[in-house]
Amino acid sequence: MNGSDVLADAGRRLGAAEPRQALPDDLRLVPPALAAWAAAALALGAPGRWVVAGSVLCACTGLGLLAVSGVLARHAPRGRAGPAVPPGAEAASPVGDDPVGADSESSPVPAPASPGDRARRAGPAVPPAGPPRPAGSHRRRGPRLTAAAAALLCAAAGATVAGLHGADTRRGPVPGLAESYERVEAEVTVTSDARQTRPRVRGDHSTPVSLLLDAEVDQLTGPDGTVTRLRTPVLVMVAPGAAAARWQQLLPSTGLRISGRLTPPRHEAERVAAVLGTDADEPPRVIREPSLLQRVAGRLRSGLREATDGLDTDERALLPGLVVGDTSRVPPDLHDAFKATDLTHLLAVSGANLSILLFLLIGPPGTALRSERRGLAPRLGISLRMTALTGGAVALAFVIVCRPEPSVLRAAACGLITLLAIGTGRRRSLIPALAAAVLLLVLYDPWLARSYGFLLSVLATGALLTLAPRWSDALQRHGVPARLAEVLAAAGAAQAVCAPVVVVLASRVSLVAIPCNLLAEFAVAPATVLGFAALAVAPVSLPVAEVLAHVAGLPVGWIASVARTGAALPGAELDWPGG
Template sequence: MPELARRFTTVTAEAEVTGDPWLSRPRVLGDHAAPVAVLLRAEVRGIEDADGRRVRTRTPVLLIVDADVPAPEERAVGLRRAAPPSAGAGGNRPDGRAAWLALVPSTRLQVGGRLAPALTGGDRTAAVLRVRVRPKPRIVAGPNGPQRLAARLRAGLREATEGLPGDARALLPGLVVGDTSRITPELDHAFQETDLAHTLAVSGSNLTILLALLIGPPGLARQAERRGLAPRLGLSLRATALFAGALTLGFVVVCRPDPSVLRAAACGAVALLALATGRRRSLVPALATAVLLLVLYDPWLARSYGFLLSVLATGALLLLAPGWSEALRRCRVPPQPAEALAAAAAAQAVCAPVVAVLSARVSLVAVPCNLLAEVAVAPATVLGFAALATAPVLMPAAKALAWCASWPAGWIAGIARTGSALPGAGVDWPGSWAGALALAMVTVAVVLAGRRLVRHPWWCGVLGVLLVLLVTRPAPLTRVITGWPPPDWRFAMCDVGQGDATVLAAGEGAGVVVDAGPDPALVDQCLRQLGITRVPLLVLTHFHADHVAGLPGVLRGRSVAAIETTGFAEPADQAEFVRREAAARHIPVTTAAAGEERRTGPLTWRVLWPPPRDRPPSTGMRVPQAVPPPWPGGAGFEPDGPNDASVALLVRTGGLRLLLLGDLEPPAQQALLRSSSAAGLAGVDVLKVAHHGSAYQDPELIRLAAPRVALVSVGAGNPYGHPAPGTVAALRTGGAVVLRTDRDGPLAVTGTGGGNGSVHVTRGN
């Protein structure tokens, strides 16, 4: 298989699906969003190349199914799909993507496509198979009985949670059975930032909670006065053990018997056994035995970071947490909080070096976020599993249970969002094994110092206050220490890579945002550093992905009064994305047109471009029924593409005159020079250079604007050569100071402007 992949051979393959399908992450490539595909892990059982040579094999591959691939035909008798995960239909066939997402593990497929090498060496995937439209994919055998039952239960849970609030609807299936199909990239980022990502996957704690519900407090498991459901049902110890075994087996089937679930079941059982017997140290050999058996079952686990983290966390609970809990109790911490704090701190201390290798980041809020979330994990899990079991027989009761579970699930999501929104939620760290070793040494030093400091409450209080200040980073204190942003800033250009995101100061905590960049996390971080909590207006100059894909980051935790866009609704998928995000938050969307003037706080601005449409532009704040229709050709100008339909603004603030040109190219720039607005463009203080400083600029417009400062938003090492040397030279020849985000980082403009005034630009850190 790898040899065929190296030759990019076209083959016909029979493959068995081994995991739940999922959608690829949205990515921005240049100015457009990469198409989202369905991904499936499968095992190829037979393959035929173009020469007719057939080979029987058992080789793991990754299937990539693009949006235009039709749904697989069902030719086997008695095939039934589970209800698809929450995903819209895609491609030319409205049922294609949903049908692929609904495939159940153990389903046999026959597909044609082209093989390609796996992206990373040493991975458990031998090759990548991109499925083609021809020959048409078909199902040759349906899933086995246990997988059909598991799919029915999982589909019932999805149906029961359908009417819940957004975060609970997305999170509850993940907490219960590891179904993350509804988790948005924004919510996933919040869980990653707070080290709560383990709650989105099935872990040993899920099984431990269920078994504890059955047998009661683990310490009483072998005693006559044991609690839980088993003694109330009259079950003997032997019957309880058998029932617990059946429960564990059902857990594995429903949550899919892949290695990660088997790992969770084994490690969760070991942790429960340790608590039940009270002989934690003697059970380290039991943990080692479980690890050995799992690695023998699936040798690829030896290369799995997830497996390593699970083993480390379980080992920390067995070896470190008891001693730390005892030390906290000696310092008069109540027993239950002491155990919870010791468990969270021990797991974080041991796992943090490995997490740093994966994310090049260390979370400073992981322990408190895990402590706060832990109180809700058990009720959410128990109620979620109750809804799962009830859904096939009594859906109204399942929906009621899911509604009850939505409260703790919403609490967990709220903790993740709140923690990740803190300015100092994490610090960057070298993402290498040398960095992991350094972090391990720092952790040991902190633990040793903590053993001494715990005896001095005053020092603990002082360090606690300093940690809170480091995490919250109050804007006045941060400004004094770092100098960013300057206290009287008027205009800021965020460093969002190859894209645009700028902010105009509109009062305390308020800013008019112009474009959102390609990455929600980067624009959100920039706005947090600037202290922006309220956005009177968000202007999206045009619908290219490098200007609008970061929209969720602008909306995250901020009130946005309105969104203004261009009337040229192309690319259509990004225009629809903006409309959908705005509608979900009930934000009105209006269309900009030349001649429109507005004011908010110290800001006034005039729309210079695009020209008026055939019908007068809307100046109110009513929500249109949809994104504006394609350009009707107003004012005799027909744009050649989205760039030439960009919204361009002339802004006045504090004496400064700023010209923001979006991504206008020479045809639109020349038309702007011929318009009635041209006279007001002469001698601006600041120019936001069009189209990331590309070579496509009209020299006459640069000469007329004659900016004192020219700012270029551009990504480091971009493949387009932005900014073009000729454009930079033309700006400097006209007397402009040229600054660019790829070299200078985020930029903030202050000053009074005008002939006798001054303009200052501060570089961010």
């Protein structure tokens, strides 16, 4: 394809029969996003004075580069760059010596001037005052300086936000009391669902399963009776006991009064200031009921669990996890099988869940602005503007039901990138949207900068936007059908960029990850759609929700079979040296 074809394709309207975006990817927002990400990750574990010094240095340097860029822009030559004309010299006309607009009747066919005549009329050559300056040098240096300034300013912002969050976590009496292992009484607000620990050792020497809840301490009563009002994040660890089921039913935003012992977190620069250990022999002491939104979300999630009670063990465990990330029923052996086949991303809330719903509503990317729109929206008579608003409402409901935790916010951001693609049909807008989402999420919650889940999500999304289309085109050129090429390229690209991170995280390499992901991919969409349908119908009609859950159990059972079969293959995974 030559240059004219590229420009023709790029200028074609999206409503055309076969719209294409042939322009190169827009990567201008990528360096600022990466700079903020790296600065936040470094600042979370650095001393405060170094964070302040680094932030000030980056900000001052960035502002200086902006000033220089402004000076270059003011002194840049106006108009199109061309050869310099000496003073007093006149540019020769391309045909003859007649000026533009001269009367051509007296000379219908002007005679071309000879080289000697043109030289005499132009006058003596004026030597240049110095070495020739490349044309457009100001235009090239200005944007480069602006891009560098934007990256430095975003790095300063990321370091500043991370430093403030880290200082807020270490502020107050909780870290000091945790270093002394003191017993306290605290009023806390639950900020997550209860989750079970997974012991690394099995058999007679395995540790008992405990419950973990994220919470914020609102009021602390120390060993000497001192009462302090504060907002400090802690991790509540509930030892096994008779009332464990009551602790598992707690919803986020619930207020509790807890008596227990504070201990330091396992690693430095963590999101929590301490671990508050208690036991489940007594039921939790609730001092404040959860909010209305969390009660609605909890009712929807419990309705989905009730609808799946009649399914087999694997289906009953996997369907809530696939739909809303509820893995409370997943047994350890099934979880290990998903880890061995690199299918654990199906058990966590991801942007794929929301993308499937938006795809069902709007249709494939690139068709939203066509007269032959696809999806449910045109069949229901919904206009394009109302379709976009409906997609936003679906994303908001997704966040509420799946909890507004960092992983869910990350999934919503990645899903909204897909919404942008479906609404505009422009592939070039996806990478800037991904970079903007990374930048905003890191500034909102800098702890994501050190999250393996966040890194894997961004890498997988970036691979699907950059590598997968190119690999799919290469496969199609070699005779692979289009749909199969897209699936193969997506699975291969995501696995290629995520494998190094998984090796560092889990100290292993899965040799069956790509075929298992390919086999499971075909069942994810129907299971997700049917699972969300059961989730929505359960509060209204539980029998209908049970029917939908039984139908969804077929693709979910296939996914479980793929995981167990792949994990049982000889040499399914190889150990990798840790450290």
